[in-house]
Structures are given as C-alpha cells and as structure tokens.
Amino acid sequence: MINVVFLGFGNVNSNLFTVLHNTPKVTVNQVFNRNYIKMISPFDNIPFTDDISKIKDADVYIIGIPDDAISSFSETLYFQDKLVVHTSGGAAMDVLSSKNRRGIFYPLQTFSKHREVDFKDIPICIEAENPNDLEVLRKLGETISGKVVEISSEKRAKLHLAAVFVNNFVNHLYEIGSEILKDENLPFDLLKPLIAETASKIESLSPQQAQTGPAKRNDKKTIEKHLHLLVDSPYLKLYELFTEELKQNYGKKL
Amino acid sequence: MINVVFLGFGNVNSNLFTVLHNTPKVTVNQVFNRNYIKMISPFDNIPFTDDISKIKDADVYIIGIPDDAISSFSETLYFQDKLVVHTSGGAAMDVLSSKNRRGIFYPLQTFSKHREVDFKDIPICIEAENPNDLEVLRKLGETISGKVVEISSEKRAKLHLAAVFVNNFVNHLYEIGSEILKDENLPFDLLKPLIAETASKIESLSPQQAQTGPAKRNDKKTIEKHLHLLVDSPYLKLYELFTEELKQNYGKKL
Numbered sequence: 001m002i003n004v005v006f007l008g009f010g011n012v013n014s015n016l017f018t019v020l021h022n023t024p025k026v027t028v029n030q031v032f033n034r035n036y037i038k039m040i041s042p043f044d045n046i047p048f049t050d051d052i053s054k055i056k057d058a059d060v061y062i063i064g065i066p067d068d069a070i071s072s073f074s075e076t077l078y079f080q081d082k083l084v085v086h087t088s089g090g091a092a093m094d095v096l097s098s099k100n101r102r103g104i105f106y107p108l109q110t111f112s113k114h115r116e117v118d119f120k121d122i123p124i125c126i127e128a129e130n131p132n133d134l135e136v137l138r139k140l141g142e143t144i145s146g147k148v149v150e151i152s153s154e155k156r157a158k159l160h161l162a163a164v165f166v167n168n169f170v171n172h173l174y175e176i177g178s179e180i181l182k183d184e185n186l187p188f189d190l191l192k193p194l195i196a197e198t199a200s201k202i203e204s205l206s207p208q209q210a211q212t213g214p215a216k217r218n219d220k221k222t223i224e225k226h227l228h229l230l231v232d233s234p235y236l237k238l239y240e241l242f243t244e245e246l247k248q249n250y251g252k253k254l
Numbered sequence: 255m256i257n258v259v260f261l262g263f264g265n266v267n268s269n270l271f272t273v274l275h276n277t278p279k280v281t282v283n284q285v286f287n288r289n290y291i292k293m294i295s296p297f298d299n300i301p302f303t304d305d306i307s308k309i310k311d312a313d314v315y316i317i318g319i320p321d322d323a324i325s326s327f328s329e330t331l332y333f334q335d336k337l338v339v340h341t342s343g344g345a346a347m348d349v350l351s352s353k354n355r356r357g358i359f360y361p362l363q364t365f366s367k368h369r370e371v372d373f374k375d376i377p378i379c380i381e382a383e384n385p386n387d388l389e390v391l392r393k394l395g396e397t398i399s400g401k402v403v404e405i406s407s408e409k410r411a412k413l414h415l416a417a418v419f420v421n422n423f424v425n426h427l428y429e430i431g432s433e434i435l436k437d438e439n440l441p442f443d444l445l446k447p448l449i450a451e452t453a454s455k456i457e458s459l460s461p462q463q464a465q466t467g468p469a470k471r472n473d474k475k476t477i478e479k480h481l482h483l484l485v486d487s488p489y490l491k492l493y494e495l496f497t498e499e500l501k502q503n504y505g506k507k508l
Contacts, residue, residue, distance in 0.1 A: 008398070011466070025481065026396070028308050030351055033488075035470075041372055057443075064504070066473070067473060067475060067476055068475055070467075070475065086407035087343065090283075090473075090476040090480075091478065106275075108444060108445070108447070108448055109447060109448055109451055110448060110451055110455065110464075110466055111466070112455070112459065112466070114390050114463065115458065115459070117451060119448045122447050123275075123444045123447065124488070140324065149444070151440075151508055154376065155438050156441060157435070157445065157479065157483060157485065158434055158435070158440070159309065159435065159438070161428075161434060161438060161480050161483055161484070162431040162432075162434040162435050162445060162482065163431070163445065163448055164467055164468065164480065164493075165430045165431045165434070165489070165492075165493075166427055166428055166430075166431040166448060166449050166452065167449075167452045167467065167498045168451075168465065168466065168467030168468075168469060168470070168496070168500065169427050169467070169492070170424050170427050170428075170452055171452055171455075171456070171461050171464055171465050171466075172461070172465070172496055172499065172503075173419045173420055173423050173424050173427070173490055173498055174424075174456050174461040174464075175334055175461035175462060175465070176416075176419045176420075177416040177417070177419045177420040177461075177501075178460070178461055180412055180415060180416040181416050183411070183412070184412045184413070185404075185407045186409060186413060188411070190362060190377045190403070190458075191360070191362075191416060191417065191420050192456070193363060193375045193376050193377065194362055194363055194364060194420060195420050195421075195424075195456065196453055196454075197371060198364055198420065198421045198424055198425055198453070199449050199453035199454075200448055200450075200453075201366070201369065201444075202424075202425070202428050202446070202449065202455075203446065203450075205366065205369070206442075206480045207425050207426075207430070207431075207432055208426075208429060209366075209421065210364075210366065210420065210425055211425050211426070211429070212265070212364055212366070212425075213418055214344065214423035215418075215422060216325070216417065216422070217320070218431075219320070219344075220322060221321060221322055221346075222321055222344040225344065225411065226344075226415050226418065228410060229412065229415055230415070233317065234499070235419070236324040237495055238281055238419075238423070238492075238495055238496075238499070239418075240421075240492055241492055241495060242371045242422070242423045242426055245488070245492070246365065246422065246426055247428065249426075249429075249467055
C-alpha cells in the first residue's frame, strides 16, 4: 500500500487524485489546498485541510501548484526527510526544497477539470534523488499507467517544450480554424473529422509521411489565394511562417 | 444507380474510388489516368484507360488532379454537356471548362494512398450550376457520408484555408515535436497520448475552453526557459509568434 497526500488541487492533481483514489494499492490520506474545497461524493470521506501545519503523514507528497510557486511552497512545509514530488513538466527537480527527499511525478497529458482522461497510456515521467524513492514512484506510477519512464530534469524540459508545440500551439490552430469558419457562418463541426484523422494518422505514419497540402507541394497558386484571403488577418504571419518552413523542409528533402 | 468515371487517380480519387465502388447504388464505369495504373484485385474488373479519347459515358465525371491542372485538363475532354466535378477544396467551380455542366464534390479530409478512411462522418461539400445536378451530387454523397453540405466556392475557399491550419500546420507542429524529442533520443511515442487527447478534447470543449499552457497563463519563467532552449533553433520564430498570440488572446479575454 502506498499512502499519498495531495498538496494543491488544480487540473493535474484533481485528475491524479481521482485515478489514484480508485486504485486498490493506493490510499489518499489527505488533500491540502490553500483555499477550501468541498470534497464531494464519492470522495467526501477523504480528509481535507487548508492548514499547512495539519498535513498528515504519507509515503509520497504530490505537489500540483503553479510552477512559480513550487519552490517557496515546498520551503514552507513543516516536515522534512519525506518524499516530496511535483507534477510539473516545466520545472526542474531541484526547485523543490532540499529539506525533503525530492522527486518528480509528471503525467505527460493535458488536463481539464471537468474532463476525465484514461491514464493507462499516459507516460508518467519520474525522477528521484535516490534509487529507493525512484522505486516507490515507479510502483505508484505503475498502479495507473503502463508507461512509467525515468527521465532527467534536462530531458523533461525538452519533452515539455515539445508538448507545448503539439498541444498548446496545435490547440491554437484549432481555434484559428474555428474563427475562420465563424466569419463565414460555417459550423466548427465541419473540421472535426479532419482534426481527428490528422491526429490519428501519426499513430501509423511519421509526421513527415503524413504531411500533405499546398505548402508541401509548393502549390503557388493556392498559397497566393490563401495569402489574399488573409490580408489584414491576424493569422497572416503564422500562415507565412508555416508555409515558408514547410516549403523549405520538403524542398530540401525531395 | 449512379454511374461514375474517375479522371485522375491521386490520393483523393483513389480513396473515393474504393468507397464508391463498394456502394451498391454506384457503379464505377471506368478509371482514366494519364499514366498507366494496374487495377489490382478486387478492382481488376474495373475498366482502365490512359487514352483521353476513350473515356466512357457516365452520370458524373470526378476529376482528382492537382489544382493547377484542372482548368486545362477539363478543356481537353472530348465530350460536352455532361456533369463534370472536381474534388479540390482550393479551386473554384468556374476553373472547370464551361463546355460541360460544372460541379464540386469535395470530401473535407486528409487522404494518403495507403491509409483507408471512414467516409461516414466526412463532410462532402457539393456545389453545382443547376438544381438537378446538385441533387445528383447530393445523392452520390449520401451513398457514402451522413454529412453532405452545399457550400459555395467562396465559402469553400475559406473552409480549405481553415483546413490548412488544422491539418497541414498542425501536422508540422507534430513534426517539430518529433524533432525536439529525436535530439534527446526520446521516442515520439511519448507524445502520442497527448496528441490524441488534444484532438479529442475539442469534440466536447471549444478550442478556447480546451487551451492550457504557459503562454495562456503568461507564465514568464517557463516561457523564458523555453526561449533559452530554442536559441539557434529553427522553431524559435514559431514559438515566439504563438506565444505572443496566445498571451494577447487570453490577456484580452480575462
């Protein structure tokens, strides 16, 4: 049995909480959050505190708060020599206070509060200062995911950067697509099968094999037409930059 | 029964061919292509020609060739007053020669030769010069898709532009993610669950609701760290542009 306490209850921790609570091999001893949270059914038997001096004992403390706050928050903890991990892709392990044993438990996924995700395939990236703690984190990860990987803070920083490209920036392109359609009174639904297939394609093809479109073909007429449609548009610069990069990429490799 | 002839056999037409051939209400009379194609089993009973003067009679002729070639190719057809459509998102209906009745049959999807797609949910965008032909195209579309929509050439141009953002540019971001990981000897597989969830999220959330990440939060420390990791990288400009737009977008709306 692994006992955990959650410190903070944002998107990541509330999702981790739900899945770990439902795991027989894990007990959630407590949830701490600076602001009061009413634990609702079926979780109303989980102790909650907003008092940092009342945090219970646990095998693993899981911090899920904004990156900028991790360092100072971890300094304010009353206990020491415990295994304290954070869940951030972007922050190094050593931002944590050294008065506790430090580690990382980073689920590589995008989380929203009211959307449950299936953890089975989500990579859990772990790191720890000593082998015993790494083993605890591996066991904890394996209760929910088939993909627990040890990754250093340096590599995790790059992984997080890549995640920003394929998640935040991709989602922004979805928003641009949606805005272009809105201007024409066309429903965003029209693009959804294309969005799904674009993501699905790279399960079996590399992104390079999957690429299609006017920029790859250097179809100047279509590109000219698009640039004309985008005159005075806030999306013109992105269109130009992507088109230039795609032309160069596929021009070089042909 | 609707009889069709395919003119050209690229990604779009070969996918349309497979699905229409398997539809009881449609007969594929012939495939024409400039270069010889060996029709392989189970399609070896479909007549093939590479001789433009030997094109058979049909209710609908479906042109699937590069945009730039549609106009001149449609002029070289020997017959007239037939329903001739093209399948391009980017080309207007009136690029087709006026010696035939013109139309559009545009499946809004990304096609690759060796990957079958399920047409049921794919929007088929149709357009025609006269109501009878529009009805034929609607019937033809409805044999394969539950989503046949009449869309003018002007609106289709915008739809195609939006498709470039959510498909070609999104796929380029996948490639950037894959390159960043390759430099760290990390497998691209690590990002696949995130890519799948990012696409899946907008089935139930708007892209704006689904957005997360350092740029949206204006998390300056993480952004600074990313910019530092991207010094001398070809991806720096895209990172800066996306981050600027996301900061503005979510800054304004807060």
